[in-house]
Amino acid sequence: MPSAWEIEDLKSTNDWCFEIDESDGNLLRDSIKSLFEQDRDLLSYSPSEFDFGSSWEIIEKALLEAHHRKGLSIVRGLPREDLNQDEFRLLSWAIGLKAGVARPQGLASQYISAVQDAGTDYRAANGRGYSSNAELDFHVDVADLTILTCYNKAKSGGQSIISSGVTAHNYLIKERPDLAEIAYQHFYFSRQQEQAPDEKPFYSLPLFEEESGNLFCNWNRNRVQSAQNIEGVPELSKLQNETMNFLDEILTRPELMYTMYLEPGDIQIINNYRMFHSRTGYLDFENDLQKRCLYRLWLAPPDSIRLPESWKDFYRSVEPSTVRGGIIGQSYDKTCSDFDKTQSKFMSMKINTS
Numbered sequence: 351m352p353s354a355w356e357i358e359d360l361k362s363t364n365d366w367c368f369e370i371d372e373s374d375g376n377l378l379r380d381s382i383k384s385l386f387e388q389d390r391d392l393l394s395y396s397p398s399e400f401d402f403g404s405s406w407e408i409i410e411k412a413l414l415e416a417h418h419r420k421g422l423s424i425v426r427g428l429p430r431e432d433l434n435q436d437e438f439r440l441l442s443w444a445i446g447l448k449a450g451v452a453r454p455q456g457l458a459s460q461y462i463s464a465v466q467d468a469g470t471d472y473r474a475a476n477g478r479g480y481s482s483n484a485e486l487d488f489h490v491d492v493a494d495l496t497i498l499t500c501y502n503k504a505k506s507g508g509q510s511i512i513s514s515g516v517t518a519h520n521y522l523i524k525e526r527p528d529l530a531e532i533a534y535q536h537f538y539f540s541r542q543q544e545q546a547p548d549e550k551p552f553y554s555l556p557l558f559e560e561e562s563g564n565l566f567c568n569w570n571r572n573r574v575q576s577a578q579n580i581e582g583v584p585e586l587s588k589l590q591n592e593t594m595n596f597l598d599e600i601l602t603r604p605e606l607m608y609t610m611y612l613e614p615g616d617i618q619i620i621n622n623y624r625m626f627h628s629r630t631g632y633l634d635f636e637n638d639l640q641k642r643c644l645y646r647l648w649l650a651p652p653d654s655i656r657l658p659e660s661w662k663d664f665y666r667s668v669e670p671s672t673v674r675g676g677i678i679g680q681s682y683d684k685t686c687s688d689f690d691k692t693q694s695k696f697m698s699m700k701i702n703t704s
Contacts, residue, residue, distance in 0.1 A: 353421035353624040354516040356605050366420045368412045370427030374405035379429035382441045392440070392462065393689040397447040397696055406448060412619055413449055417495060417651060421624035422512055428499065430615035435501055435643065439464075442499040442645035445617070450651040451693045453493045453676025457544040459686055460679075465498065465644040467634055475576055476543040480646060485631035488513060488601050489570035490622040492664065493648030493675035497619050500612040504642035507632030510618060512608045513601040515567025515626050519558050521600045532593040533557040536660070538583045540576035546678040552577045553663045557597065561658040566623045568664075571598065601626055612644065623657070650674050652697045667702040674702055 360366065370378070381401040402409070405427075412423040433441060443462055446452045452461045456478065467483040479486040483504075488511075498510075523530045536554040545551050555568045571594060577583045586594075601607060609630075612618055620627055634641050650673050657668035667674040673694045694701045 351516060352419040353514055353621070354520060355420060355514050356517060357608050358605070360420075360608055366412075366415050366423045368408045368415075368423065368425045370405045370408050370425065372427075374403050374408075375427050375429040377401060377403040378405055378441065379432045382429075382433060382437050382444065386437050386440050388436065391685075392443045393685060395440075395443065395447060397444075397693075400444040400448065402444075402448065409445060409449070409617070412617070413495070413651065416619035416621050417653065421514060421516070421621040423619045424610075425617040425619075426613070426615060428615040428617060430501065435639075438499070438501045439645055442497075442647065445499070446497060446647040446649055447693070449497070450495070450649040451673045451690060451697055451699060453648040453650055453673075454679055454682060454686065455492075455646070455648055456677050457679045457681070459677075459681040459683075461647075461686075461689070463646045465646050466642060467632075473572070475540070475579065477572070477576075478542060479572075479629070483508075483632050483634060483642075486628045487571040488598065488626040488628045489572065490515075490568055490626060491620075491648055492677055493622055494651055494654050495619060495649040496622055496627075497617060497647040497649055498612065499645045500614050500616045500618075501643045501645065502614060502640060503611060504632035505635045505640075507630050508642055509609050509611055509630045511628045511630065512610075512620065513606050513626050514624065515558075515569065516565055516624055517606055518597060518600045518626070519565060519567060521606075522558075522597065525600075526596055529589070529593040529596055530558075532589050533597065534559065535590075537574055537586075537590065538577045538580075539570060539573040540580060541677075542573065542576060544677050544679055546680065546682065549663075549678075550582075552580050552583055555660060555664055557593070559658045559660060562656050564655060566658055566661070567626065568623070568661075569597065569626050648676055650676075650699070652699050669700060669702075671698075672700045672702055 415423040468481040
């Protein structure tokens, strides 16, 4: 399985790395500049408005690589230098419009997030990593795919870290089959106080599960630990704690943990049921215009596969080619609903009405 990689596998081939050439980048820049309106709501844009030229063929190959092969990919060459931060945000959004149905990401039901230090406490009961400068635990996001576009990198630190959940699973079975059995049992995760009105403040999932011949991986230590303070969540057993610690030890082994800097103009695409990702802490610039900033999309792609039934509480649907995933939050309104319906129709995807 291509997603069961070790670092040497990534270094030995560049089939997961892609590049947009300068002429295509210029075409994309011109398209964004002609369409950008400062006060226009992103949800009002249509995928058909944007001209990607042949650069879309490159991005499409990267999406395929991340989704169905290695579990991650990198695209370099977005026209970063010629776009201001708001224009680059629109470009990031346009990629999502062409690739699938973006999913909301938090309490405010926002469909795109600036990954930027806002001074939040990652370890708080409502903490989120994207708005802090903290070192993050290995985790998955609540969507089939995560797309990160880089506008600015930090003054120091802020490296992206990825380990294959599939490889970690194989190591766990080989080295500690007793703990692998525990990993197939349910663990409880906090929703970090961002639950929708119809959701509980926690959900439960195994760390590993199989469905239709596919392995699904799930992990987020911070949310497991946070859930321990929620009424109704069982206390972690000694074996569960041991399993968590051993899994993290596997993920951080030098031969398994791939570390990289995202450079301005890069796109990183990650499969959230095959890969675990994290980030080193970082020191930022004082100048606001130089501060680290990436834009994050959570995406339901049209070619998604069936999820295990136990993931329904996590993704709100397990059916393939369905609009699923995201943190619905508490500001999901008619504008959001209309966007989901319009975009799902454009992508010929089923809409989740549960």
